[in-house]
Amino acid sequence: MIWLPDLQAENFDAIAQEHSPRVAELVAVSWGDPDSTIYYCSTQADEVFSTPGTDFPVRPVEVRFEANQFLDLPIEDGVADSSIDLDFWDADGEIARLHFVHGQGVRVEVFYYFPDYKLLLSQWHGHLGQPDDANGERFKVSAAYGFRSALLPLPRRAFYTGCQAVYGGLLSTQAEIDEGDCPSNIHLPGGTIGNLNPSTGLPFPSCPRNNRHECVIRIEPEDTPDYLALSYLGFDTQTDSYPNAKLTSTSRGNENNLKRPLRRSYGDRLIKDLDLIAYSPELDTKHPDKGWVLCMFAISDGVQLSLSAFQINNTLVGYEHQTSRLGLKRQSPTWFTPHVANYSGTTLAVGRIQGDFGNVVGSDLSGQIRGGGQADIRVYSDPETFSEQWTINRAWVLLDVERNKRWGHGIDPQRMVLKDWIDLAGWSDDTVTSVAADGTASSGTRTTFVGELLDKTAQRQITDICLSGCFTLPFPHRGKTRIMALAREERLDLCPVFTDQGEQRNIIVADNGNSLLSYSRMDDKELPNRVVVTFEDAEHDHQEHPETFEDLPQQLRAGRAFGDTSQRPVEKQYSLFGVETIGQATRLGNRILDLGPFDGTGDECGLENNLRITFTTWFTETLTLHKYKVIRVISPKLQLYGFEYFRIRSLARKSDLQVEISAQAYPVPYYDMLESEEAANVLRPPSGIFPNPGGRAGDPPDPPGFRTVDFGIDDIHFELT
């Protein structure tokens, strides 16, 4: 958003109050150098909307779209890709040329321009795709916001040979270099890290990244042996022989057998099924059972706070037989073999156990270890200041996932609103009421994340982290990616109002005069009335633990929907990613049952918000709206259901500037109770109305205590304690 001089934020209201404001649409396509950013539109906006005495805010402007048309603009979150179709006039071939030169992935941003308010307002941003249909006259291409590929793995640092760091010499600022793993900055003014190419006397322009020697000649001091290329970010293991008593042992690499990327593990937890990088049988030919096997496991990507309780093949490794590295960049090598690499940025455990390992292969060896949790997570105290530290705050973990360029989703922090994350982290740390299995209320942190990222897509991981934290999914808003808590709306009086009644009406009507406001309710036959959540219980070594939350009256209604009096469970199962306490699981289980996943802003709703509305309004009424925002809708059509407040599910602006809004009921009393000290009144204990006497479903009953009262000849009188 660009506020030109002399503008105030309240101009949004002024624009909405003006009957017919002047407006143009500009589509900025940021072609790279030397073509820069060009603003495309359907009219020569810089002339038609010029204001005497004021420079047009952006140039150059080119007319490439059909006259008097705006784009169809879906405004969704960023997990399911939302896309727009751009249909350029291209008889001169210039768009095709630009696309050919700069390729896919060029940033596209759609703006409103209000010349009378000197306001350039971003509405959507995304990235250009490949042309769908280019015929020499028209160049049709789509632009998408969201994941480039639904199959993008996260974490994504795979076990393969070759350095995975981006060569520092290809980056243009120190900040970009600091975000990566290759420190070479000799090409920058004042840069001190790196060597000059002896044949040219200039910095190396590129790096093949295919062996350690290339790394040594670019970064390390002269005569450094290749295995001490400490910044080399690859998993190529060098076979190494070394003396072992009177024999020689030879290490064997196993990285080629590792199919999944390296994990990230957050919080103090037992990490199982470690990735074996290399091993070395150390045989004893006289007493085969007195032999050893030496193993090196990769534990996680990045820095762990601590490591303990290292086991190989379920045998604890003696302290004298183990060593580890916590995953720092340029960490020192272990003593695994004489010429072993350091595996920069990778947490390692090396140890040996005794036994007959004469015929051992990599798949025979397993490892587990207790990790203290990632200790390299950025925690921002303000949008400019951060420190890297240990935390299990779910918001900071999610930012870590979104931001990290080595293994994460790789979004630049500049593309996010960092204040959102600071607010979200504070909200996550709030102390809230939880309910135990026996129904007693207690207090705990609202949401934390203790778990590991492994072998799923980025789309799945981010959705699961958000769902289990009651976060919105990241969504585009005014040129940035934003995220918020699905929190109780503190100032309902400030919510935008939509109505089809009275003088302030702003819901569009059909030709027959009936307002374009319609509603629907989810069928009792399909509305989930039993939610089973699973979480990794910290009290049981992070074993998966199911809990059930259900609503018996709703199950009877489901039965009635089939015309009988049976009790019909409609069950949905959710895995609560990163949740490790029964308190958080209880709140989430209740919330998903009562409000649906993401508070009903997805496809499903819950028992307490079963009303969905759709209406159409004018674009000027939507300038402050975004997905997940709470709005107030007043109409006689809705009075029957008693809902006035709704949470926006989607916004779709049409080419005629009408905006279709879909929203889910926002039950004010429920949110109020949930966030008050009365929360226990709306939270069900797990396992429905039948809490297990031992504590939770699946637990054995408490051992009963006896106290003998008296006894007779053939009877004993006692009481339970």
Added chain:
Amino acid sequence: MNDYEILDDTGFFWAQTGLKAARLNANYGDGYTAGARIGSVEGLRGWALKIDVLPHLNPYLIGAETRALYLWNFWKRHKLEKASEIFLMRDPARLESDDPATPKLYFARFTDDELTFQMFCNLVFSLGGLNVTQARVPGLDPNDYNPQQI
């Protein structure tokens, strides 16, 4: 600027002068509305051009050409031969002109890209007229035209 030819409209009859506002509207019912102005505040003009004299009367020749031939050749020149189809014309209604004697100039173009001579004759002599639409050229004001400029 002087690359743009001025349509000599002597003896022409402007059957219609129109003005189009680029607007989008929303209807809230019971007469309540909202809207947006999405084009120039001056709107977009359109005209229908007819010939006001008999086809081959010599006193109304333009050069050696009759009006119809002049207009046909003018249309052909701008649609086929010139790099731009845009030409200059005087405001026939004098609506925006301070001095009726010096009418305001507009950039314009013929709306139709396809004509037969028969259809052309029908349009300019008997039917509704040949449609002309206002045009705009980035960076140029049609009233900067100076016939004295070399």
